[in-house]
Amino acid sequence: DTEVTQTPKHLVMGMTNKKSLKCEQHMGHRAMYWYKQKAKKPPELMFVYSYEKLSINESVPSRFSPECPNSSLLNLHLHALQPEDSALYLCASSHTQGDYGYTFGSGTRLTVV
Amino acid sequence: KNQVEQSPQSLIILEGKNCTLQCNYTVSPFSNLRWYKQDTGRGPVSLTIMTFSENTKSNGRYTATLDADTKQSSLHITASQLSDSASYICVVTTGGFKTIFGAGTRLFVKA
Numbered sequence: 677d678t679e680v681t682q683t684p685k686h687l688v689m690g691m692t693n694k695k696s697l698k699c700e701q702h703m704g705h706r707a708m709y710w711y712k713q714k715a716k717k718p719p720e721l722m723f724v725y726s727y728e729k730l731s732i733n734e735s736v737p738s739r740f741s742p743e744c745p746n747s748s749l750l751n752l753h754l755h756a757l758q759p760e761d762s763a764l765y766l767c768a769s770s771h772t773q774g775d776y777g778y779t780f781g782s783g784t785r786l787t788v789v
Numbered sequence: 790k791n792q793v794e795q796s797p798q799s800l801i802i803l804e805g806k807n808c809t810l811q812c813n814y815t816v817s818p819f820s821n822l823r824w825y826k827q828d829t830g831r832g833p834v835s836l837t838i839m840t841f842s843e844n845t846k847s848n849g850r851y852t853a854t855l856d857a858d859t860k861q862s863s864l865h866i867t868a869s870q871l872s873d874s875a876s877y878i879c880v881v882t883t884g885g886f887k888t889i890f891g892a893g894t895r896l897f898v899k900a
Binding site: 680682716717718719720721764766768773774777778779780781782783785 | 886888892895
């Protein structure tokens with residue numbers, strides 16, 4: 677298995693909802709990442725997990741809460757989001773943090789209404 | 790300041806033609822440079838990865854070059870196809886594990 681799988685592919689949520697994005701990989705990668713990408717912009721790093729521990733938090737608002745239950749799973753819990761949080765959320769993984777190549781998932785298209 | 794700049798911002802070419810995309814970076818210390826292809830609404834897919842000592846790397850019709858002295862990279866696409874229409878992103882990683890994304894070049898291949 678050489679893929680990073682993200683679910684759901686699309687999500688529409690209200691500003692008072694609580695939802696979660698899920699990311700899964702079975703390549704034995706020990707670093708996992710969450711990125712946010714707005715239209716026609718490059719991805720922006722949100723969080724990095726290394727060996728299931730939070731390594732980097734790029735000053736992301738607390739309405740985004742990451743979780744790494746095990747080495748294969750990465751979740752992003754969403755609560756009280758704003759319409760400007762609508763974006764493509766990308767998960768990626770690599771053998772270790774700073775390793776040469778990331779493998780990206782296909783992303784979750786999030787719309788906050 | 791670590792920066793990655795790509796040019797052109799967008800490019801339109803006819804199917805079957807070749808094109809070259811540019812990436813200039815001011816990143817130190819340099820670890821590696823990657824080119825990704827991203828279709829609209831999808832995740833980026835890796836095309837090439839180059840370290841300091843590599844000058845050229847090919848992946849099918851895609852050939853990337855790296856000049857570590859001038860801190861420039863290019864991605865050459867040969868015999869373009871309609872499916873090459875996408876954004877191409879240059880990504881540079883520093884020795885401190887920081888990853889800097891370029892803004893991308895949007896390529897449109899027309900029949």
